[in-house]
Amino acid sequence: MTQISQSVSLDRQGRVAVVTVNNPPVNALSHHVRQGLRDAIAQAAGDSGAAAIVIACAGRTFIAGADITEFGKPPQEPTLSQVQDVIERSPKPVVAAIHGTALGGGLEVAMTCHWRVGVKTARLGQPEVKLGLIPGAGGTQRLPRLVGVDRALSMIVGGDPIGGEEAKRLGLVDEIIDGDLTAGAIAFAERVVTEKRPLRKVRDLDDKVGAARGKPEIFSEFRKSVARQTRGFKAPEACIRAVEAAVSLPFEQGLARERELFLETLSSPESKAQRYFFFAEREAAKIPDVPAETPAAEIRKAAVIGAGTMGGGIAMNFANVGIPVTVVEIAKDALDRGLGVVRKNYEATAAKGRLTKDDVEKRMGLIQGTTDFNAVADADLVIEAVFEEMAIKKDVFARLDKVAKANAVLATNTSTLDVNEIASATRRPESVVGMHFFSPANVMRLLEVVRGEKSAKPAIATAMAIGRKINKVPVLVGVCHGFVGNRMLHQRAKQAERLLLEGASPQQVDKVLTDFGLPMGPFAMGDLAGLDVGWRIRKGRGERAAVADRLCEKGRFGQKTGSGFYKYEGGDRTPRPDPEVERIIQEVSREAGVQRRQITDEEIRERLLYPMVNEGAKILEEGRAIRASDIDVIWVYGYGWPIYRGGPMFWADQIGLKTIRDRLLGLQKQTGDDFWRPAPLLNKLADQGRGFLDK
Numbered sequence: 001m002t003q004i005s006q007s008v009s010l011d012r013q014g015r016v017a018v019v020t021v022n023n024p025p026v027n028a029l030s031h032h033v034r035q036g037l038r039d040a041i042a043q044a045a046g047d048s049g050a051a052a053i054v055i056a057c058a059g060r061t062f063i064a065g066a067d068i069t070e071f072g073k074p075p076q077e078p079t080l081s082q083v084q085d086v087i088e089r090s091p092k093p094v095v096a097a098i099h100g101t102a103l104g105g106g107l108e109v110a111m112t113c114h115w116r117v118g119v120k121t122a123r124l125g126q127p128e129v130k131l132g133l134i135p136g137a138g139g140t141q142r143l144p145r146l147v148g149v150d151r152a153l154s155m156i157v158g159g160d161p162i163g164g165e166e167a168k169r170l171g172l173v174d175e176i177i178d179g180d181l182t183a184g185a186i187a188f189a190e191r192v193v194t195e196k197r198p199l200r201k202v203r204d205l206d207d208k209v210g211a212a213r214g215k216p217e218i219f220s221e222f223r224k225s226v227a228r229q230t231r232g233f234k235a236p237e238a239c240i241r242a243v244e245a246a247v248s249l250p251f252e253q254g255l256a257r258e259r260e261l262f263l264e265t266l267s268s269p270e271s272k273a274q275r276y277f278f279f280a281e282r283e284a285a286k287i288p289d290v291p292a293e294t295p296a297a298e299i300r301k302a303a304v305i306g307a308g309t310m311g312g313g314i315a316m317n318f319a320n321v322g323i324p325v326t327v328v329e330i331a332k333d334a335l336d337r338g339l340g341v342v343r344k345n346y347e348a349t350a351a352k353g354r355l356t357k358d359d360v361e362k363r364m365g366l367i368q369g370t371t372d373f374n375a376v377a378d379a380d381l382v383i384e385a386v387f388e389e390m391a392i393k394k395d396v397f398a399r400l401d402k403v404a405k406a407n408a409v410l411a412t413n414t415s416t417l418d419v420n421e422i423a424s425a426t427r428r429p430e431s432v433v434g435m436h437f438f439s440p441a442n443v444m445r446l447l448e449v450v451r452g453e454k455s456a457k458p459a460i461a462t463a464m465a466i467g468r469k470i471n472k473v474p475v476l477v478g479v480c481h482g483f484v485g486n487r488m489l490h491q492r493a494k495q496a497e498r499l500l501l502e503g504a505s506p507q508q509v510d511k512v513l514t515d516f517g518l519p520m521g522p523f524a525m526g527d528l529a530g531l532d533v534g535w536r537i538r539k540g541r542g543e544r545a546a547v548a549d550r551l552c553e554k555g556r557f558g559q560k561t562g563s564g565f566y567k568y569e570g571g572d573r574t575p576r577p578d579p580e581v582e583r584i585i586q587e588v589s590r591e592a593g594v595q596r597r598q599i600t601d602e603e604i605r606e607r608l609l610y611p612m613v614n615e616g617a618k619i620l621e622e623g624r625a626i627r628a629s630d631i632d633v634i635w636v637y638g639y640g641w642p643i644y645r646g647g648p649m650f651w652a653d654q655i656g657l658k659t660i661r662d663r664l665l666g667l668q669k670q671t672g673d674d675f676w677r678p679a680p681l682l683n684k685l686a687d688q689g690r691g692f693l694d695k
């Protein structure tokens with residue numbers, strides 16, 4: 001065996017040269033891998049004893065993509081396309097042996113080989129679109145030549161990988177290997193030589209792209225089918241255009257067009273935001289004083305107290321990953337109702353074909369309902385999701401303290417109450433944390449893990465780890481009213497109300513935010529959640545929201561009563577503007593002595609979003625979030641902030657903190673309202689010309 005570069009070696013088995021990439025953990029296409037591949041192929045091509053070449057990878061995967069640590073650095077030769085040229089032009093047949101994941105640049109390398117073999121469990125895909133990019137090394141030109149235009153479009157625009165067997169069916173791999181992969185690949189290569197098969201260069205294949213030539217409807221229909229999911233993103237359209245080029249242009253020109261489109265997406269603000277977010281999400285898992293080696297308890301059994309809206313959804317998360325979970329309710333009828341909703345949810349998923357009947361029963365079988373509180377005794381983690389009342393929560397935690405295992409983690413799902421006070425009801429506040437799920441709890445990915453004053457590091461590590469295990473995105477936050485997400489939302493809500501009084505309509509305000517890319521505006525969202533919820537909380541805190549309160553007084557609680565900020569007709573969830581609401585708003589304005597006027601969309605956007613940024617700054621300086629990017633992760637996963645705008649803090653940096661600070665100062669001066677006072681951190685950064693995310 002010859003070591004060609006730090007990560008690539010060359011060996012010969014009979015008349016087949018075997019090039020092995022060994023660049024743990026995922027065999028990314030680092031500089032030394034590219035160099036090693038180029039030189040190994042050249043050397044094998046010159047080896048008179050070698051008749052064919054296999055490219056295989058050590059460890060758990062084929063080349064899984066680009067080396068993300070090289071992102072943003074000046075490119076170093078050989079470039080990926082230079083390496084691909086050497087492979088494709090090799091006079092001896094080259095066979096890729098694929099296991100694990102062949103993604104992005106990895107799949108693009110495999111597609112320059114003359115043949116591909118792989119194991120059934122392999123996953124192959126072009127996920128670039130998820131970073132706001134298009135495949136930039138021939139993927140958009142070669143994939144349609146192998147799998148056809150329809151599948152290439154769905155793979156490149158969707159970004160999700162396909163399995164080995166599907167890849168075989170589609171023609172992306174030529175043979176599935178059941179036993180030892182490298183041995184199978186060598187045998188395949190031997191056969192190619194023996195049968196004297198001509199080199200099969202993907203660039204020269206034309207039948208599958210030819211089939212789509214002169215049929216522009218394929219593309220227009222595809223565009224229509226993805227319009228909703230891709231709204232606001234730049235890369236999906238660029239992906240489609242690149243595949244169009246594969247159909248309409250000769251290969252080399254198609255490659256050039258792909259390059260152009262790749263560079264366009266690379267420099268787009270959308271991709272910049274998406275790539276930023278990719279790292280932000282990974283960063284959120286890191287807690288400076290709770291290092292990765294902090295022992296996290298294994299959760300073999302979980303318990304949830306309360307089977308209401310949240311409790312049922314939370315329990316589903318555990319059953320979904322095979323962890324048995326006990327659900328405790330006060331009364332049998334509440335329990336039956338709660339578990340009934342869970343079953344209905346699973347059955348609805350099964351009806352859509354996304355779960356088998358067996359799975360439904362298996363999951364229901366993992367959820368054990370009871371009214372016996374002692375049933376939590378063997379749980380490693382207990383999550384409380386009872387009514388939002390301090391006295392009840394404290395009673396529950398005092399009882400948990402008596403029956404739960406000594407080392408169990410005790411979590412509360414409270415949205416507004418003080419986790420420290422809840423913890424004080426136990427003799428083990430170090431075991432208490434918040435686990436703030438978002439509704440619907442079985443769907444929404446965000447999990448705010450709340451660190452109490454006394455929460456021990458292993459308890460935090462356990463909550464973060466189990467959060468990931470149940471497919472959530474856990475973000476650590478500190479104790480404060482509303483934690484991070486709702487605390488910022490609250491500032492936005494105050495302005496939304498105020499804008500109504502000053503002359504905007506609910507539909508105008510909502511549209512500004514949906515145009516911005518959020519899934520819903522504050523008023524449609526209020527109607528969906530139920531306006532009575534906020535009304536009750538405000539009453540408890542002695543706060544008011546003049547318009548929303550007036551609607552509630554009239555029994556308009558939102559969708560559930562058929563009217564709220566909008567009206568809902570015939571069981572339809574579409575919000576319809578309601579002249580009655582317009583009248584109520586005018587009445588409340590008059591009573592408050594507010595002069596109504598035309599308000600521009602721009603003013604609405606600034607007045608809704610800048611206070612959120614300002615609150616984010618306060619959260620950061622109080623240390624309730626570890627870093628600005630964590631706030632962005634919370635907003636993307638918890639509230640549907642468009643990922644192509646990074647998150648509120650990233651977005652603020654793009655606008656410039658000075659611009660935002662000055663606008664806040666202007667509003668403060670104009671209204672005399674301290675609500676607008678810029679946070680000290682925002683002031684400081686604006687003065688220094690820096691952003692929240694500058695290092």
Ligand code: NAD
Binds near residue numbers: 311328329
């Ligand atoms: P819910 O009223 O739908 O459910 C609460 C359930 O707890 C009821 O079924 C009730 O019977 C049960 N319960 C009450 N006391 C109990 C006790 N002592 N023992 C066992 N069960 C008891 O409320 P929800 O919307 O599910 O909210 C639950 C918690 O989750 C609250 O703290 C709330 O603030 C929080 N939360 C709610 C949302 C949301 O959108 N609904 C989102 C995040 C967090």
